[in-house]
Amino acid sequence: xSGRFRHTALLAAALVLVSMPPAGAYLKLGARxxxxxxxLRWGAFPIRYFVTNRDVAGVTAPQLQQAxxxxxxxxxxxxxxxLSAEFVGFTSTGPSTGDGMNVIGFADRPELARVLGATSFxxxxxxxxxxxxxxxxxxxxxxSVASNGESGRHDVESIALHEIGHLHALGHSALGETELxxxxxxxxxxxxxxxxxAFPAGSLxxxxxxxxxxxxxxxxxxxxxxxxxxxxxxxxxxxxxxxLGAHVVAFDPASGAMVGGFSLSQDGSFVIAGLDxxxxxxxxxxxxxxxxxxxxxxxxxxxxxxxxxxxxxxxPVPRGGTSRSIEVRVQSK
Amino acid sequence: xxxxxAALLLPSLTxxxxxxxxxxxxxxxxxxxxxYDAGGxxxxxxxxxxxxxxxxxxxxxxxxxxxxxARLGVYVTPRLSVEGVFRASRPALxxxxxGDFESVAAVDAEETIGSYLAGGSVVYHVARRFAPxxxxxxxxxxxVHEDNAGVLSGVEVHAGGGILHALTHGRHPVALRIEGQISxxxxxxxxxxxxxxxxxxxxxxxxxR
Numbered sequence: 001x002s003g004r005f006r007h008t009a010l011l012a013a014a015l016v017l018v019s020m021p022p023a024g025a026y027l028k029l030g031a032r033x034x035x036x037x038x039x040l041r042w043g044a045f046p047i048r049y050f051v052t053n054r055d056v057a058g059v060t061a062p063q064l065q066q067a068x069x070x071x072x073x074x075x076x077x078x079x080x081x082x083l084s085a086e087f088v089g090f091t092s093t094g095p096s097t098g099d100g101m102n103v104i105g106f107a108d109r110p111e112l113a114r115v116l117g118a119t120s121f122x123x124x125x126x127x128x129x130x131x132x133x134x135x136x137x138x139x140x141x142x143x144s145v146a147s148n149g150e151s152g153r154h155d156v157e158s159i160a161l162h163e164i165g166h167l168h169a170l171g172h173s174a175l176g177e178t179e180l181x182x183x184x185x186x187x188x189x190x191x192x193x194x195x196x197x198a199f200p201a202g203s204l205x206x207x208x209x210x211x212x213x214x215x216x217x218x219x220x221x222x223x224x225x226x227x228x229x230x231x232x233x234x235x236x237x238x239x240x241x242x243x244l245g246a247h248v249v250a251f252d253p254a255s256g257a258m259v260g261g262f263s264l265s266q267d268g269s270f271v272i273a274g275l276d277x278x279x280x281x282x283x284x285x286x287x288x289x290x291x292x293x294x295x296x297x298x299x300x301x302x303x304x305x306x307x308x309x310x311x312x313x314x315x316p317v318p319r320g321g322t323s324r325s326i327e328v329r330v331q332s333k
Numbered sequence: 334x335x336x337x338x339a340a341l342l343l344p345s346l347t348x349x350x351x352x353x354x355x356x357x358x359x360x361x362x363x364x365x366x367x368x369y370d371a372g373g374x375x376x377x378x379x380x381x382x383x384x385x386x387x388x389x390x391x392x393x394x395x396x397x398x399x400x401x402x403a404r405l406g407v408y409v410t411p412r413l414s415v416e417g418v419f420r421a422s423r424p425a426l427x428x429x430x431x432g433d434f435e436s437v438a439a440v441d442a443e444e445t446i447g448s449y450l451a452g453g454s455v456v457y458h459v460a461r462r463f464a465p466x467x468x469x470x471x472x473x474x475x476x477v478h479e480d481n482a483g484v485l486s487g488v489e490v491h492a493g494g495g496i497l498h499a500l501t502h503g504r505h506p507v508a509l510r511i512e513g514q515i516s517x518x519x520x521x522x523x524x525x526x527x528x529x530x531x532x533x534x535x536x537x538x539x540x541x542r
Contacts, residue, residue, distance in 0.1 A: 176378060177386065177434065189378035189386035203381040230482075251376045253391045253428060253524040258376055277483050279444050279524075281376070281391060281428060285435065308435045314428055314444035316482030324480050 028219055029121075029169045030128070040121065040169040041219050043129040046084040047072075047167070052105020053090035056139045059156055061090055061105075063145045064137075068104050071160040074206065075168060078213050080225035083168065095134035097122050102167075104160070106143075107136035114184065116141055116198055117159050119166035135163045142201065151202040158198070158205040165194050170215045172196040172295050174247045174287060175260045185288075191258050196294040210257035214274030221274070230317040231273040234326035235263070236284050238306050242268025243330060245292065245302030250315070251281040262287075262296065277319040282311035284328045306330040352541060356408040360510055362537015364402040364420055366448075371395050371426060372525030390432040393524050395446065398424035402535045412458045418472065420450040420535075426522055446522050447477040450489065464497040468512070476522045487520030497539065505542045511535070 030039045051065040059067075065087055072085040095103040097120050109115065115138055122132040137143065137159060144153035176190030178197055187197045192211040199205045208216075217225050236246040246263040250272045261272035285308035287295055292302045311328045352358070371393035377385035400422025408414040426446050431439035452472020459465045469492040476485045493514030501507045512535045521529055 177388075187381065189380045191378040199381040205381075209379075251391070253372065253374050253393060256374055256377070258378075279426065279428075279478060279483075281430060281442055283376075283389070283437070308433070308437045310430050310437060310440050310442060312440060312442055314426060314442045316444060316478035316480060318480070318482040321482075323482065 028215070029166070029171045038123075038125055038128040039219075040123050040128050040130055042168065043127070045082065046086040047102060047133075048086050048088045049102040049104055050088050050091040050093065052094055052103055052107075053092055054094075054106050056106045056143055058150075058153060059106075059143045059145050064104070064106070064156060064160075065090070067145050067157040068160045068164070070157055070206075071164045074161055074208060075164055075216060078208065078216055080222050080228070081217055081220040082222065083216070083220060095120075095136040097132060097134055100132060102133050104135045104163075105137070106139040108140065109136065109138045110140045112138060113140070116154055117163045119163045130169065133167045135160070135167060137163075149202050149204045154198065154201050155204050155206070158193075158203070161193050161206060161208075162198070165212060165216070168216060169219055170194055170212070173211050173215070173260055174262070174295050175209070175211050175249065175258060178288060192260070210255075211259045214259040214272075218273045225274070227320045228276075229274050230277055230319055230321050230323065231271055231275060232280060232282065232315050232317060232323045232326070233271045234269070234282075234323075234328060236268040236270065236328050236330060238303070238330050238332065242266050243303045243306060244268065244300060245287055245296050245304075246270070246306070246330070247285050247287050247295075248272060248328070249283045249285070250275055250317075251283065252276060252278050253281060254278050264296075271322070275317045277317050279314040279316050282315055282326065282328060284309050284311070284330055305332050307333055351411055352408040352414070353411055354409055356414075356541055358404075358406040358408070358414065358416070358539050358541045360402075360404045360406070360537050360539035362402045362510065362535055364400050364422070364533055364535040364537075366398055366400060366420075366422055366424070366533040367531055368395050368397040368424065369521070369523070369529050369531055371428075371523035374524065375432075386434070387432060388434045389430055389437070391428050391430055391524070393426065393428040395522055396425045396427055398422040398448070400448070402537055404537075404539075406456065414456045414458070416454050416456060416468075418450070418452050418454060418470070420448075422448045424448055428524075444479050446479075448522070449475045449477075450516075451475075452489065452491070454491070458497075464499070464508070465494065466497065466512075467494040468492065468514070472516075474518055474521065478522075485520055485522055487518055489516045489518040491516040493533075495535075500538075505540060508539045508541070510537050510539045 053061045076083040095105045117137040123130045142153040144150035173192035173194040175192040176195035177188040178185045236243040249260045263270040286304040373392040375387040404418045406414045406416030426444045428442045454468040454470030456468040471490045495512030498509040517530045
């Protein structure tokens with residue numbers, strides 16, 4: 001790393017983001033550096049991490065470490081990826097960037113009144129390799145490690161699972177529905193741990209869904225994964241022009257699995273990888289207009305002015321390959 | 334239309350020259366294969382309570398289709414023949430999408446499936462005067478998704494019966510063959526795998542030598 005420019009980015013939160021990340025948050029996290037997009041990933045495992053030796057009401061530092069360990073293990077249990085993490089020890093250091101340590105801990109962030117937790121990175125802008133990541137859980141909120149959850153308190157393991165997804169370089173998923181109540185977004189339902197708005201206090205969200213598994217496998221999947229799964233590629237268009245920032249969902253009627261992706265360029269092109277072979281239903285919708293910046297770089301000209309639509313054909317996904325390119329035409333609202 | 338045609342032909346059924354051991358029968362025609370329920374499932378997300386929220390509903394069906402039927406039979410006795418059969422068709426797998434959470438209008442999404450069946454039957458010709466027959470056998474079913482994106486194969490077992498109506502006489506008679514069949518399949522293109530029973534009706538011409 002010596003001699004190479006380092007860039008840090010604050011990314012991701014379990015609740016609505018307040019501070020905008022300087023890097024775009026995609027299904028796979030990346031940073032746009034000039035004309036170049038650098039995808040983040042860890043280059044070596046295990047990820048060695050420390051836990052801040054600080055208790056908060058209801059949760060001790062060892063309990064935080066145990067919950068984080070379970071969350072790491074959940075990600076590591078995904079088939080055909082080789083993730084591992086190693087707890088090094090407790091530290092008096094807080095979860096801040098630039099110290100060369102990966103630290104998970106509670107931090108007082110009262111100014112982030114709607115952020116339960118966040119993950120920050122230091123990475124090599126040439127290779128995209130992550131060299132340091134830190135996760136803070138906002139001690140402003142009440143926390144719990146109760147196995148069945150605790151009313152009025154946020155579940156440490158659930159939020160850690162989301163943040164450790166970021167730590168592995170996963171961006172946010174848009175597989176969820178929200179409603180605006182009292183000036184804040186409330187989640188109605190979600191089908192991804194990586195959905196950016198957390199379930200209410202007292203709820204648990206400790207199981208990875210198909211979207212999470214496809215995302216982590218797309219980054220770290222082995223050859224067997226590449227050979228056993230396929231992808232859907234295509235474009236989202238409106239009046240003949242590409243739609244930027246459309247949320248594209250592939251649904252497998254055989255398994256019930258749903259995996260989402262985004263059209264990430266001006267021509268509206270998208271790719272959804274990590275799909276089991278089969279015939280898929282494809283549905284396109286605009287991002288939640290309440291906070292599109294939770295998903296994509298807020299500086300992008302994301303198109304929210306179109307109606308949700310189904311693609312009028314089933315899309316067969318081949319094993320180890322990509323579907324024929326499809327074009328999903330949408331109409332203005 | 335086919336049953337009506339069969340009814341018209343029945344009164345004029347005539348006897349072809351009797352086959353004997355070693356007689357070969359070649360046939361070709363069209364086959365109508367019934368559709369079947371291919372499964373239904375909602376696309377759901379999980380509420381904080383753990384209960385599902387339905388985003389939309391899918392209900393799928395493999396539609397009935399016309400295809401080609403070819404067969405080659407050999408009589409082992411005057412009443413008993415064995416035949417190899419090949420059938421090909423291109424049914425549509427149709428998924429009805431409805432009940433969208435954001436009120437997207439219901440639509441049907443389709444995919445064309447290439448369906449190929451290779452099998453064999455034992456055919457017993459019940460009485461030569463009316464030339465009816467019964468048959469039973471088994472086959473290998475291979476169904477291919479669009480763009481050869483995936484292949485599903487399985488075993489089918491079938492039974493049925495029909496009639497042969499001689500159109501010409503002599504040493505190499507030509508006959509009209511109508512056959513109804515029930516096929517039960519261990520695997521077939523669908524979103525829900527289970528054994529399915531599929532009727533079919535074949536209509537063709539045979540030539541005996």
